Amino acid sequence: ARMDMPLLLERFEENPFLSNFYTDRERYAFQTEIFFLLNRYRQQQSDIAPALQPPGVVSDYLFAKTRLFAGMNLRGDEWDLFLQIYDALQQQVARPDLVIYLRASVDTLMSRIYQRDRQFERGMERSYIAQLAVTYDAFFKTFTASPLLTLDTDNLDLVRDPSAQDAVIAEIAGTLSAANADD
Numbered sequence: 001a002r003m004d005m006p007l008l009l010e011r012f013e014e015n016p017f018l019s020n021f022y023t024d025r026e027r028y029a030f031q032t033e034i035f036f037l038l039n040r041y042r043q044q045q046s047d048i049a050p051a052l053q054p055p056g057v058v059s060d061y062l063f064a065k066t067r068l069f070a071g072m073n074l075r076g077d078e079w080d081l082f083l084q085i086y087d088a089l090q091q092q093v094a095r096p097d098l099v100i101y102l103r104a105s106v107d108t109l110m111s112r113i114y115q116r117d118r119q120f121e122r123g124m125e126r127s128y129i130a131q132l133a134v135t136y137d138a139f140f141k142t143f144t145a146s147p148l149l150t151l152d153t154d155n156l157d158l159v160r161d162p163s164a165q166d167a168v169i170a171e172i173a174g175t176l177s178a179a180n181a182d183d
Helices: 018-023 025-052 065-073 076-090 106-116 126-141 162-182
Strands: 099-103 148-152
Touching: 018 025, 025 065, 025 076, 065 076, 065 126, 099 126, 106 126, 148 162
Parallel strands: 099 148
Antiparallel strands: none
């Protein structure tokens, strides 16, 4: 809302498998990942595609997030089936004008998970978050699909600090201007 664009949030609370997933990741991984894949795709088609006209939309996730999580959680035939569905759907998803990677250390991530206190995340293992951080870092190290702005957020409180929010918004605006100038 601070950038005069509608905000599109991931609908994690709609996933009926998510709380079970954090209890037994191996058993509930496929259902959880397929639900997120289809849910995010529907959201891309119903909310993002129509909003591509100015002023645009700000989203709290990248569609590829679905593939990253599934790659950590699925194996064998389930992974193969997931990839077939993902590859078909991702071709219909619009490319973002800018991707912002809010990077943080595992300690910071664990602290933020603890502070937001979602019931189903309370038993989340540090090793899982560490693996996820490595997965995101590797993904963004070679990411070229859209302009990318990586921000180290260990020392930024983007929830409660308006000056940090203003600084990040200014950096986003500058990056967007530079990306548009390159087009």
